[in-house]
Amino acid sequence: MELQTLTYLVVGASFALYIGIAIWARAGSTSEFYVAGGGVHPITNGMATAADWMSAASFISMAGLIANMGYGGSLFLMGWTGGYVILAMWLAPYLRKFGKFTVPQFIGDRYYSKSASTVAVICLLTASITYVIGQMTGVGVAFSRFLGVSNETGIYLGMAIVFAYAVFGGMKGITYTQVAQYVVLIAAYTIPAIFISLNLTGNVLPQLGLGGSLVGTDATLLERLNQIVVDLGFAEYTTSLPGSRLNMFVYTVSLMIGTAGLPHVIIRFFTVPKVSDARYSAGWALVFIAILYTTAPAVAAMAKYNLHQTVNTAVATGGDLHAPESSLVYDERPAWMQRWEKTGLLKWEDKNGDGRIQYYNDATKNAEAAGKAEQAGWKGNELTVNADIMVMANPEIALLPNWVIALVAAGGVAAALSTAAGLLLAISSAVSHDLIKNVIKPDISEKGELMAGKLSMVGAIVLAGYLGLNPPGFAAGTVALAFGIAASSLFPAIMMGIFSKKMNKEGAMAGMLSGLFVTLFYVFAHKGLFFIKGTEFVDLIGGPNSFFGITPEAFGAIGALVNFAVAYVVDKVTKEPPEHIQHLVESVRIPRGSKAVDGAH
Amino acid sequence: MEANSVGYWKATLGLLTKIMIIWFLVSYGAGILFQPVLDTIKIGGYPLGFWFAQQGSIYIFIALIFYYAKKMGEIDRKFDVHED
Numbered sequence: 001m002e003l004q005t006l007t008y009l010v011v012g013a014s015f016a017l018y019i020g021i022a023i024w025a026r027a028g029s030t031s032e033f034y035v036a037g038g039g040v041h042p043i044t045n046g047m048a049t050a051a052d053w054m055s056a057a058s059f060i061s062m063a064g065l066i067a068n069m070g071y072g073g074s075l076f077l078m079g080w081t082g083g084y085v086i087l088a089m090w091l092a093p094y095l096r097k098f099g100k101f102t103v104p105q106f107i108g109d110r111y112y113s114k115s116a117s118t119v120a121v122i123c124l125l126t127a128s129i130t131y132v133i134g135q136m137t138g139v140g141v142a143f144s145r146f147l148g149v150s151n152e153t154g155i156y157l158g159m160a161i162v163f164a165y166a167v168f169g170g171m172k173g174i175t176y177t178q179v180a181q182y183v184v185l186i187a188a189y190t191i192p193a194i195f196i197s198l199n200l201t202g203n204v205l206p207q208l209g210l211g212g213s214l215v216g217t218d219a220t221l222l223e224r225l226n227q228i229v230v231d232l233g234f235a236e237y238t239t240s241l242p243g244s245r246l247n248m249f250v251y252t253v254s255l256m257i258g259t260a261g262l263p264h265v266i267i268r269f270f271t272v273p274k275v276s277d278a279r280y281s282a283g284w285a286l287v288f289i290a291i292l293y294t295t296a297p298a299v300a301a302m303a304k305y306n307l308h309q310t311v312n313t314a315v316a317t318g319g320d321l322h323a324p325e326s327s328l329v330y331d332e333r334p335a336w337m338q339r340w341e342k343t344g345l346l347k348w349e350d351k352n353g354d355g356r357i358q359y360y361n362d363a364t365k366n367a368e369a370a371g372k373a374e375q376a377g378w379k380g381n382e383l384t385v386n387a388d389i390m391v392m393a394n395p396e397i398a399l400l401p402n403w404v405i406a407l408v409a410a411g412g413v414a415a416a417l418s419t420a421a422g423l424l425l426a427i428s429s430a431v432s433h434d435l436i437k438n439v440i441k442p443d444i445s446e447k448g449e450l451m452a453g454k455l456s457m458v459g460a461i462v463l464a465g466y467l468g469l470n471p472p473g474f475a476a477g478t479v480a481l482a483f484g485i486a487a488s489s490l491f492p493a494i495m496m497g498i499f500s501k502k503m504n505k506e507g508a509m510a511g512m513l514s515g516l517f518v519t520l521f522y523v524f525a526h527k528g529l530f531f532i533k534g535t536e537f538v539d540l541i542g543g544p545n546s547f548f549g550i551t552p553e554a555f556g557a558i559g560a561l562v563n564f565a566v567a568y569v570v571d572k573v574t575k576e577p578p579e580h581i582q583h584l585v586e587s588v589r590i591p592r593g594s595k596a597v598d599g600a601h
Numbered sequence: 602m603e604a605n606s607v608g609y610w611k612a613t614l615g616l617l618t619k620i621m622i623i624w625f626l627v628s629y630g631a632g633i634l635f636q637p638v639l640d641t642i643k644i645g646g647y648p649l650g651f652w653f654a655q656q657g658s659i660y661i662f663i664a665l666i667f668y669y670a671k672k673m674g675e676i677d678r679k680f681d682v683h684e685d
Contacts, residue, residue, distance in 0.1 A: 071651055074651075074654035081659045088666045089620065210647070210656075211647035212645065238651045252633065286662060286666060287663055294659055294660075589613070591683060
C-alpha cells in the first residue's frame with residue numbers, strides 16, 4: 001500500500017481507538033476518573049501520567065536535539081527524569097495531603113492570600129503558554145509531514161485540531177484513553193528503534209545497541225560515529241558540551257526543578273487515593289517514561305549515523321569521506337528526503353555546483369577537517385536538516401517498512417495532541433476558576449465560567465500558534481524555556497510552603513515575582529520580548545549568554561536562586577505567618593488524615 | 602505526640618538527605634562533573650561517564666523512588682502516622 005494512504009489509515013485508526021475508549025469509559029462511570037481514581041491501579045495511573053508528561057518535546061524533538069548535541073544532550077535525559085525524584089520526595093506526598101486541586105489554590109491557601117494565588121496564576125500562565133508554543137512547533141512538524149504540506153500549513157491545521165480536541169475535552173483526564181495513547185506512543189517510539197538497533201548493531205535492545213559494535217566490524221557504534229563527525233568538522237559525539245560544563249550543570253538543574261514546578265505534572269499526584277500512593281505513582285510514571293528516555297539516546301546516535309551514511313557512501317565502507325564520489329548525487333536521493341523537502345524542514349543548496357550533497361560543519365574550528373573540506377573543493381555545507389524532524393524521519397532514513405513509518409506519525413500526533421490539550425485545560429481552569437471566579441468576579445455564573453475557560457483556550461491557541469510560526473527554538477528547547485519559568489517562579493514557592501513553617505505571603509510573592517522577572521528578562525533579551533522576533537535586546541545585557549556563559553534555556557536555575565534569596569530576605573523583615581498556617585504546614589507533613597481532594601471543578 | 606512528630610520529621614529529612622546525595626552523585630557527579638575521568642573506563646562500547654549521563658542515572662532514579670516509597674512506608678508505621 002502507498003505510504004500516504006497507510007499513514008492516514010494508521011493515524012485514523014489510532015484516533016478511532018481513543019474516541020472509542022472515551023465513549024466506552026464514559027458509559028461506565030464518569031466522576032471517578034476525574035477525582036480519586038478509585039479503582040485505578042498505580043501502574044495504570046503511572047502509564048497515564050507518562051502519556052500526559054511525554055509531549056511533542058520528548059517524542060518528536062528530544063532525540064533530534066541529542067543527535068545534534070551529542071553528550072551535551074544528556075541534560076534533557078537527566079533533567080526530565082531526575083526531576084521526578086524531587087517531585088516524588090519533596091512535593092507529591094505533601095501536596096496530596098494538602099488536598100487542593102490546583103497549584104494556585106495551594107499557594108493561595110498556604111500563603112493565606114488571594115494576591116499570592118493571583119501571582120501563581122500569572123506564573124502558571126507564562127510557563128504553560130511557553131510550553132504550548134513548543135508543542136505547536138512539534139505539531140507543525142508532525143502534521144506537515146503527515147499531510148505532506150508546508151510547515152506553516154501544518155501549524156494552522158494543528159491549531160484547528162488541537163482546539164477541537166481540547167474542547168471535545170472529555171478525553172483528557174480519562175485514564176484509559178491516556179493508557180491507550182501511551183501504548184501507541186511507546187510502540188511508535190520503540191519499534192523503529194529496535195529495527196534500527198538490529199540493523200546496525202545486531203542488538204535487539206536499543207539501550208544495549210548504543211553501546212554495541214557495528215555489524216560486521218570491530219568498531220563500536222560510538223567510536224565510529226565519533227570518527228565520522230570529527231572528520232566532517234562536527235564536535236566529538238560522546239564528549240561535546242553545550243557551551244560549557246557549568247552551563248550543562250545549571251541547565252540540568254533548571255529542567256529538574258522545572259519538572260517539579262510544572263502545574264500539569266503536579267496535578268496528577270493530587271488525584272491518587274492516598275499519600276503513600278502518591279509516592280509510588282511517581283515511581284511507576286518514571287518507569288514508563290524511562291522506556292522512552294533510555295531509548296532516545298540510541299535513536300539519536302543511530303539516526304545521526306544513518307543520516308551521514310545516507311548522504312555519504314564512505315561512512316559504511318570506511319573509505320574517504322572527502323572523495324568526490326562519496327557524496328550522494330542529489331538526483332539519486334532517497335524518497336524520504338524528497339518528502340521532507342516538501343515541508344521546508346530539509347533543504348539542499350548546491351554551493352559548489354557538483355550536483356552532489358555535501359553535509360559537514362563549515363564553521364568548524366578543527367583546522368584538519370576544514371583543510372580536508374577545502375581540498376575536496378567543498379564550498380560550504382549544502383544540507384540543512386531541522387533537528388525536530390530526526391525522530392519522525394528516522395524510520396524512513398533507515399528504510400524501514402511503511403507501516404512503521406505510519407506508526408511513528410500516529411505516535412507523534414498522539415504525543416503532541418495529548419499534552420497540548422492537557423495544557424490548554426490547565427490554562428483555561430487557571431483563568432476561569434483561579435482568576436475570574438476566585439478573584440475578579442466571584443458571582444460569575446457556571447455558564448460564564450465555562451465560557452471564560454473556552455475563550456482563554458482560544459486565546460492561548462492563537463497566541464501559541466502565532467509564536468509557533470516563528471518559534472524561539474526547536475520544540476524541546478522552547479519547552480525547556482517553559483521549565484525554566486516554572487523552576488524560577490512556582491517551584492521555590494511550593495517548596496518553601498512545605499518545608500518552611502515561617503515563610504510568609506510577602507516573602508513568597510516577592511520571591512515568585514522576582515524569580516519570574518529575572519528569568520523572563522534574560523530569556524526575552526535573547527529571544528525577543530514575548531518571543532516576538534526583532535525585539536531582542538541582548539546587547540543590553542552584554543551579549544549572548546553573558547551571565548557566566550549560561551544559555552537562556554538554563555537560566556531558570558538562576559531565577560530560582562534569586563527567588564529563594566528574595567523570599568528569605570523579605571520574609572525576615574515582614575511579620576510571621578499566622579499561627580493556624582504554621583499548624584497547617586505541620587499537618588501537611590504527616591500522611592495520616594488525608595482526605596479526598598476538594599475544590600475540584 | 603509533639604515529640605513523635607518532631608522525630609517523624611527528622612527521620613523523613615534524614616532519608617531524603619541520604620537519597621538526594623546518591624541522586625546528586627549519579628547525575629551531576631558521574632554524569633557531568635566527573636564525566637571526563639570516568640570516560641577513560643569503558644563498559645561494553647560505552648564510555649562510563651557518557652553511560653551514566655544517558656542511561657545509568659535514569660535507572661538509578663527509578664530505584665531511588667521505589668526505595669524512598671518503601672522506606673517512607675516503614676517510617677510512617679514506626680511513628681504511627683500511616684493511613685491504614
